[in-house]
Amino acid sequence: MIETATVKRRGKGRRARQAGPRGGPAPERRAERRKAILAAALQEFSARGFAAARLDDVAVRAGIAKGTIYLYFQDKEALFQDLIRSEMGPVVGTLESALSLDLPTRAVAERAAELFLREILGTSRKDIIRLIISEGPRFPKLAEFYYHEVVARGIAAVRALLARALERGELRSDAISRFPQLLVAPGIVAIIWKSLFESHAPLDVHALMRAHLDLLFGEGNAK
Amino acid sequence: MIETATVKRRGKGRRARQAGPRGGPAPERRAERRKAILAAALQEFSARGFAAARLDDVAVRAGIAKGTIYLYFQDKEALFQDLIRSEMGPVVGTLESALSLDLPTRAVAERAAELFLREILGTSRKDIIRLIISEGPRFPKLAEFYYHEVVARGIAAVRALLARALERGELRSDAISRFPQLLVAPGIVAIIWKSLFESHAPLDVHALMRAHLDLLFGEGNAK
Amino acid sequence: MIETATVKRRGKGRRARQAGPRGGPAPERRAERRKAILAAALQEFSARGFAAARLDDVAVRAGIAKGTIYLYFQDKEALFQDLIRSEMGPVVGTLESALSLDLPTRAVAERAAELFLREILGTSRKDIIRLIISEGPRFPKLAEFYYHEVVARGIAAVRALLARALERGELRSDAISRFPQLLVAPGIVAIIWKSLFESHAPLDVHALMRAHLDLLFGEGNAK
Amino acid sequence: MIETATVKRRGKGRRARQAGPRGGPAPERRAERRKAILAAALQEFSARGFAAARLDDVAVRAGIAKGTIYLYFQDKEALFQDLIRSEMGPVVGTLESALSLDLPTRAVAERAAELFLREILGTSRKDIIRLIISEGPRFPKLAEFYYHEVVARGIAAVRALLARALERGELRSDAISRFPQLLVAPGIVAIIWKSLFESHAPLDVHALMRAHLDLLFGEGNAK
DNA sequence: GATGAATGAGGGTTCATTCAT
DNA sequence: TATGAATGAACCCTCATTCAT
Numbered sequence: 001m002i003e004t005a006t007v008k009r010r011g012k013g014r015r016a017r018q019a020g021p022r023g024g025p026a027p028e029r030r031a032e033r034r035k036a037i038l039a040a041a042l043q044e045f046s047a048r049g050f051a052a053a054r055l056d057d058v059a060v061r062a063g064i065a066k067g068t069i070y071l072y073f074q075d076k077e078a079l080f081q082d083l084i085r086s087e088m089g090p091v092v093g094t095l096e097s098a099l100s101l102d103l104p105t106r107a108v109a110e111r112a113a114e115l116f117l118r119e120i121l122g123t124s125r126k127d128i129i130r131l132i133i134s135e136g137p138r139f140p141k142l143a144e145f146y147y148h149e150v151v152a153r154g155i156a157a158v159r160a161l162l163a164r165a166l167e168r169g170e171l172r173s174d175a176i177s178r179f180p181q182l183l184v185a186p187g188i189v190a191i192i193w194k195s196l197f198e199s200h201a202p203l204d205v206h207a208l209m210r211a212h213l214d215l216l217f218g219e220g221n222a223k
Numbered sequence: 224m225i226e227t228a229t230v231k232r233r234g235k236g237r238r239a240r241q242a243g244p245r246g247g248p249a250p251e252r253r254a255e256r257r258k259a260i261l262a263a264a265l266q267e268f269s270a271r272g273f274a275a276a277r278l279d280d281v282a283v284r285a286g287i288a289k290g291t292i293y294l295y296f297q298d299k300e301a302l303f304q305d306l307i308r309s310e311m312g313p314v315v316g317t318l319e320s321a322l323s324l325d326l327p328t329r330a331v332a333e334r335a336a337e338l339f340l341r342e343i344l345g346t347s348r349k350d351i352i353r354l355i356i357s358e359g360p361r362f363p364k365l366a367e368f369y370y371h372e373v374v375a376r377g378i379a380a381v382r383a384l385l386a387r388a389l390e391r392g393e394l395r396s397d398a399i400s401r402f403p404q405l406l407v408a409p410g411i412v413a414i415i416w417k418s419l420f421e422s423h424a425p426l427d428v429h430a431l432m433r434a435h436l437d438l439l440f441g442e443g444n445a446k
Numbered sequence: 447m448i449e450t451a452t453v454k455r456r457g458k459g460r461r462a463r464q465a466g467p468r469g470g471p472a473p474e475r476r477a478e479r480r481k482a483i484l485a486a487a488l489q490e491f492s493a494r495g496f497a498a499a500r501l502d503d504v505a506v507r508a509g510i511a512k513g514t515i516y517l518y519f520q521d522k523e524a525l526f527q528d529l530i531r532s533e534m535g536p537v538v539g540t541l542e543s544a545l546s547l548d549l550p551t552r553a554v555a556e557r558a559a560e561l562f563l564r565e566i567l568g569t570s571r572k573d574i575i576r577l578i579i580s581e582g583p584r585f586p587k588l589a590e591f592y593y594h595e596v597v598a599r600g601i602a603a604v605r606a607l608l609a610r611a612l613e614r615g616e617l618r619s620d621a622i623s624r625f626p627q628l629l630v631a632p633g634i635v636a637i638i639w640k641s642l643f644e645s646h647a648p649l650d651v652h653a654l655m656r657a658h659l660d661l662l663f664g665e666g667n668a669k
Numbered sequence: 670m671i672e673t674a675t676v677k678r679r680g681k682g683r684r685a686r687q688a689g690p691r692g693g694p695a696p697e698r699r700a701e702r703r704k705a706i707l708a709a710a711l712q713e714f715s716a717r718g719f720a721a722a723r724l725d726d727v728a729v730r731a732g733i734a735k736g737t738i739y740l741y742f743q744d745k746e747a748l749f750q751d752l753i754r755s756e757m758g759p760v761v762g763t764l765e766s767a768l769s770l771d772l773p774t775r776a777v778a779e780r781a782a783e784l785f786l787r788e789i790l791g792t793s794r795k796d797i798i799r800l801i802i803s804e805g806p807r808f809p810k811l812a813e814f815y816y817h818e819v820v821a822r823g824i825a826a827v828r829a830l831l832a833r834a835l836e837r838g839e840l841r842s843d844a845i846s847r848f849p850q851l852l853v854a855p856g857i858v859a860i861i862w863k864s865l866f867e868s869h870a871p872l873d874v875h876a877l878m879r880a881h882l883d884l885l886f887g888e889g890n891a892k
Numbered sequence: 893g894a895t896g897a898a899t900g901a902g903g904g905t906t907c908a909t910t911c912a913t
Numbered sequence: 914t915a916t917g918a919a920t921g922a923a924c925c926c927t928c929a930t931t932c933a934t
Binding site: 046047048049050051052130132133134135136137138140143144146147148151152172173175176178179181182184185186188189190192193195196197199200201203207208211212214215216218 | 369419
């Protein structure tokens with residue numbers, strides 16, 4: 001087949017402008033729009049999934065023209081990935097500091113649970129997590145990012161906390177220390193339940209988390 | 224018929240024939256093909272997700288022509304829903320009977336865990352579960368079906384088991400009795416972990432499940 | 447930037463089917479359609495140029511649906527390139543045999559000129575040549591193909607003819623032998639003239655060619 | 670105003686301002702910018718063709734903002750047409766005076782050839798000619814302009830020269846007198862060759878032109 | 893029934909053109 | 914005057930669905 005060096009122009013080369021020369025004519029107008037697009041994208045992506053979401057709808061929801069999206073994001077995929085990253089980045093730090101408080105372990109765990117309820121389950125970040133679960137296998141680099149930036153850091157923080165707890169004799173077993181996934185599992189399941197079954201069988205996530213902690217630490221209340 | 228919130232392009236007028244006029248030309252040839260299509264569909268859907276999967280690829284994988292799919296399934300959506308239903312139905316019964324065995328509760332739980340590992344995590348059924356998690360919000364009727372046919376029945380069986388266990392004093396608390404989700408959560412997380420992070424951090428699901436049961440029942444082995 | 451191995455599916459991989467399994471259900475129906483598309487494409491491309499031509503218009507002109515084009519050609523570029531190749535290939539052979547006739551050189555040249563007038567200037571092939579001139583720089587591989595398959599072969603044939611002519615003393619000089627471009631130049635110019643200026647100043651190409659041959663061979667008539 | 674057969678999207682209502690209200694804010698700054706834009710446009714148009722060239726790239730190359738182009742030119746098409754006209758105008762005069770020198774005809778022809786090599790083939794004007802060849806059919810008014818302002822004047826000058834040459838017996842035949850295209854043809858072909866085949870088969874245009882003149886005038890050197 | 897060529901609506905992306913600053 | 918962000922019409926290409934064979 002005859003191939004050419006032609007016509008197909010900008011591959012991933014040209015990227016959405018990051019900041020105009022002299023600072024750009026709209027200093028934080030730009031940031032606002034970017035946020036509006038990300039917010040709209042979150043809604044559309046989480047309502048329809050990556051493939052089925054239409055940038056047309058994202059634009060309408062963001063109150064801009066379709067082409068404008070491309071002034072802020074390379075393409076649909078970059079929009080998706082930027083969305084994931086911008087939403088998840090901030091929480092990890094908060095989580096890490098919550099886990100490193102010098103309090104009785106159960107108390108720390110309860111703070112973390114509250115944090116999860118307030119900052120994740122109660123916000124659109126839960127949708128981000130669903131998106132990662134759903135689309136991760138199709139976006140290996142995104143899964144990798146999420147693993148390194150969120151999961152691995154979270155696991156490390158949990159392990160540090162639990163090592164101390166074990167020393168202090170606050171834990172029944174080293175099970176969650178070896179498998180921090182066990183600590184988080186109910187949170188994940190809560191997210192999934194709420195998005196699939198909430199209308200059929202509402203779940204009292206507060207109570208679920210309390211029961212979970214009771215299992216781990218024995219009954220008791222550190223509040 | 225299961226309806227969804229998704230948009231349809233062409234009319235839903237004619238439906239896939241359910242049985243040939245005069246008895247059908249191929250008695251169980253028909254069943255074979257149906258299975259081949261479902262198997263192919265499972266692969267494509269779980270590799271790409273519902274929206275991005277192409278019926279063309281399903282057909283190639285099933286070794287048939289594209290149009291043939293429409294002799295067996297109404298449309299792409301029906302294929303997807305039939306797939307979910309045909310795969311998950313059978314397991315529930317097995318699970319129910321495993322949970323109703325008259326053995327020490329820990330032993331029953333271990334059987335159930337083995338069953339999960341063997342029949343779900345070790346097979347393509349884990350992909351079905353991922354698909355439900357991913358696409359459920361877009362297919363409310365499917366989530367409903369899954370809730371009633373799988374989740375609710377599973378919960379009922381677990382509750383029966385645990386009620387007995389509580390009476391017998393085999394459980395530390397009534398936590399999982401009130402929230403059977405806690406029992407299942409590590410299994411869900413294992414499925415997700417394997418599809419997203421296995422290459423970055425392999426997970427020993429056997430050990431994970433054992434640690435989980437240790438937490439619930441205290442250390443010990445009922446085998 | 448996060449990259450993925452994702453989503454972007456078929457690059458140039460999947461090619462337009464070349465022939466169905468059992469010969470294809472439409473034996474030469476396929477060839478007919480292909481021709482219809484090529485004919486339509488020729489019109490659109492030569493009327494608007496490669497970039498500005500719309501496949502939509504090609505489809506309408508060919509009497510088919512837009513998507514059908516993609517059953518026959520990989521993409522717009524492949525259609526363009528196939529067009530050039532399918533049109534120019536055949537003529538070269540005819541030209542070569544015309545040039546190798548064992549006749550007085552002037553007679554051979556006149557046959558070639560007639561051939562040019564009849565088979566190129568008088569047909570849509572002149573548009574192909576214009577297209578190559580116009581788009582060649584943007585399609586280097588196409589220019590290469592054209593150079594090797596048409597130009598180089600033409601030059602070789604001309605050189606063979608002229609070498610013989612020089613031996614026989616039929617030529618005034620070895621100028622065109624060294625620069626066969628000189629032989630062809632008026633033909634090229636005629637094509638360009640007709641497409642640009644014909645309406646302002648009609649050109650009698652017959653007379654032009656005769657005058658050209660007179661210059662090369664001295665006045666005389668071999669017919 | 671030059672009109673074309675091409676489609677316009679937005680209205681042609683407002684035109685590029687030709688001179689600032691109260692005299693214009695920048696006296697010949699304006700001319701400089703105009704030149705910069707034209708130079709940039711030449712590069713982009715000749716590299717990509719009219720349709721595929723992007724005004725964005727023109728602006729970048731000219732070191733201005735995209736919108737600024739519209740302060741100097743009506744629209745893309747006007748820019749293109751102004752480009753052609755501004756580049757070709759000047760040469761014609763030079764050519765005409767070269768052709769009207771009172772020297773032996775062969776000498777005049779050689780001067781003209783040198784002029785062509787130096788002022789056209791050796792500069793970006795050759796790209797202008799390629800552009801006219803390529804886009805002329807889509808811009809009839811441009812072809813008309815080019816015909817009247819360049820071609821017709823060139824032909825007239827050539828005819829005058831050759832009439833004198835015939836009288837003086839310096840020409841073998843009246844062929845080129847009747848068809849001045851024959852005189853120019855090798856130049857055209859050289860332009861095309863260089864843009865298409867130079868990398869495959871370099872062409873010695875000097876030698877080509879000399880051989881051409883030898884054919885017309887018989888061997889000899891008037892220098 | 894089975895096939896696969898054909899259809900055509902749809903969506904991502906581009907880019908000429910406008911206009912608020 | 915100059916800027917460049919914003920617009921939105923277009924266009925290439927895909928793919929679910931149909932239907933003649």
